């Protein structure tokens with residue numbers, strides 16, 4: 001269980017975590033050109049995260065009762081996995097009866113459950129989906145790309161968005177600011193007569 005806990009911790013703090021240790025992982029023997037060091041660092045961190053996610057999921061399958069192999073793994077099992085991860089979550093999701101439902105900054109504690117943030121789950125599924133296909137899995141049989149998983153993530157997003165009073169809408173292109181009101185309190189320009 002410890003490893004799972006660590007795993008979710010790294011998920012949650014991934015953006016701040018620059019101290020990822022390479023456990024003798026020499027998978028990428030190709031040295032990247034010096035010009036793209038930043039990109040390479042970002043991508044190797046992503047690769048590491050993917051590998052960790054994959055190991056975690058593998059562990060989950062191994063501990064599954066009844067035993068489950070990857071080839072027999074369906075979208076339903078992926079949902080099971082996501083729900084299982086909720087117990088390690090750190091995101092307060094208010095229930096509709098909570099007075100802070102829809103409150104982005106509750107002024108007091110409440111007994112609502114902690115869950116995995118939608119963003120973490122969404123990113124996790126994206127990584128697992130990629131690894132599955134990198135390891136020779138077919139897109140048609142990718143359990144992480146199953147319709148049920150997509151629907152579940154959408155549901156979680158809507159639910160958490162409402163419960164936490166935050167918007168997960170994709171950032172839209174910035175609209176120009178609305179034109180200033182016609183009747184401005186500014187003094188008329190001197191000499192601006194008609």
Ligand SMILES: [Zn+2]
Pocket residue numbers: 093094095098099100101110111112
């Ligand atoms: Zn609450």
